[in-house]
Amino acid sequence: MINYEDFLKVAGEAGEKCRPFFSATVFAKLFQQDPFGRISIMQFFNYVMRKVWLHQTRIGLSLYDVAGQGYLKESVSLQ
Numbered sequence: 001m002i003n004y005e006d007f008l009k010v011a012g013e014a015g016e017k018c019r020p021f022f023s024a025t026v027f028a029k030l031f032q033q034d035p036f037g038r039i040s041i042m043q044f045f046n047y048v049m050r051k052v053w054l055h056q057t058r059i060g061l062s063l064y065d066v067a068g069q070g071y072l073k074e075s076v077s078l079q
Helices: 003-013 016-021 024-028 041-060
Strands: none
Touching: 003 024, 016 041, 024 041
């Protein structure tokens, strides 16, 4: 478990690529009424991994985009 102050300390040590994951919004999303105001580090890790996986999947799908606009069309792209 990690509280918000320590969360911000870790954010300060993290690189530029990690900064978007260390926002107050992310902390609030993961907060689940802990009496000490903490979030689970494992839940934070899983959140980051899901976001990275989603980003990688979007990049992978864009390779199959015939028009180069970033999305697939059922009639053309999936054939």
